[in-house]
Amino acid sequence: MSLQLALIVLGAVAIVIVVIFSYSNQRGHLFSRVVSFRIPITFLNTLKSWIRLPRMFFSGGLKSALISAIDFRLDPDPNKLPDAPEDKKAQRPINLRQHRAYTRKINKEFQRILKLDYWARLSGPELAQSHDVLAIYRTHEVDLIHPHRIHGLIYPGNEWVDLEDSGPSDRFYDLIVSAQIVDKNGAISESELTRTNNLVYELSEQLNRKLQFDMTTEDALDEAKLLDKFCKQYDVLVIFNIVAGKGQQFLGKDLNRLAAISHMTVDNIGMLRLLDPETNEIWFTMANQFEPGVLPIEKLEDFSTTGLFLFMSVPLVSQPIDALEKMYSVAQFMSLELSGTMQTPDGADIDTHEMEKIRQQVITITDVFHRVGILPGSEAALRLF
Structure with a gap:
């Protein structure tokens, strides 16, 4: 009206x-x-x-600590400040970028196990030698963009082995050529599927082996489209900001002390992270809130900032709720010790009520991952995200 x-x-x-x-x-x-x-x-x-x-x-939507990881980056974006000097670019808050907030969607498409690979099995009466198979495979694999592999059922062990890890004299009963239909760059194309088929046909002809495809090219394209949609929708980060009060700063010496108490270690690009003590899996990372996000670890005693942020990737941790609870605990500890405020990326305070909403969102996302057969932190999730 x-x-x-x-x-x-x-x-x-x-x-x-x-x-x-x-x-x-x-x-x-x-x-x-x-x-x-x-x-x-x-x-x-x-x-x-x-x-x-x-x-x-037109109110801008609900404030949330969950954002899409698709357009998230820590390094400076030259398109935003093309004429600014480097020292000014480094002070630009990462949160000024227009990140897309995660929104829960009721999607009936993700109610079954999703396939990650398009594959074909080659079987024959004679054993195939690793050297001969790889000679053909490597000639054609240069045309493939998405991750691809070739496995063989080794003789006499009757065990599936990646031929790239086999010896030149190893022999195999059956072979399986597979191509990952989605990676970080998107879904596989019809052209690449055709090139994969050409590789399989060449192996079949030269090694005198029968072919059995897992699905048709058309079905593979449909499956790739659905899997790509899933990856884009559920590649989600949880972010907690720790913001200093007006006129206040967080000193590097305090960050160093609190990071040590929290058992955080430095990664290879200058950010602090907390690892699972049993698996060495990265639970979450802490970075400077200003571009490019890194902390000058070697000169941390002379460093200061007005903002920090902690973030975790939901698909990449095997126990998302445990990682979330640990990140929340560390963020609470840090904000209390530094006299800062814990907030979502768009400035909403994070209290126990807000944290419970975040927790329920992560539980919902985790349930979807289990439903499609891609467990968070699993080998399949690491391949996709």
């Missing part, structure tokens, strides 16, 4: 109310007629909600 029409209707309703009120006063039965006001008042409240509705759509 347009604003102009809404105002006209409001005016008409107001006139009706005045008439009813005057009539009731004249008759001396005001209280007995209060019930008659329920209909226009209910209508008035409904109309009020209609008028407010457009504002809800």
Whole structure:
């Protein structure tokens, strides 16, 4: 409903109310007629909600600590400040970028196990030698872009082995050529699937082996499209900002001390991270809130900043809830010790109520990963994300 029409209707309703009120006063039965006001008042409240509705759509959406990882980057974006000197670029907050917030979607497509690979099995009466197979394979694999592999059922062990790890004299019963249908750059193309088929046909012809494809090229393209959609929708980061108060700064010597207490270590690019003590899996990372995000570890005593942020990748940790709880605990500890405030990327304070909402979102995402057969932190997840 347009604003102009809404105002006209409001005016008409107001006139009706005045008439009813005057009539009731004249008759001396005001209280007995209060019930008659329920209909226009209910209508008035409904109309009020209609008028407010457009504002809800333009309010910028709900604030969230979960964002899409697709366009997330830590290094400076030259497109944003093309003429700024390097020292100015380095002070640009990473949060000024327009990151897409994760929004929960009810998607009926992700209700089954998703396939990661397009493959073909080659079987024959004679054993194939590793050297001969790889000579053909390596001639054609140069045309392939997405990750691809060739495995063989080794003789006499009866075990599937990656031929790239085999010896030149190893022999195999059956062979399987596979191509990953989605990677970080997107879905496989029909052209690349055709080149994969050409490789398989060449192996079949030269090694005198029968072919069995897992699915048709058309089915593989459909599966790749669905898997790519899943990866884009559920490649999610959880981010907690720690922001200094007005006129305050976080000193490097304090960061160094608190990181040591929290058992955080330095990675190879100058960021602090917390590892799972049993598996060495990265639970989460802490970085400077200003581009390029790195902390000058060797000169940390002389460093200061007004903001930090901690982030974890939901697909890349095997126990997302445990990692989230640990990140929240460390962020709470850091913000308390540094007299800072813990916030979402768009500035909303993170309290226990907000944390519970974040936790439920991560549980929902984790459930979807289990439903499609790609467990967070698994080999399959590491291949895709």
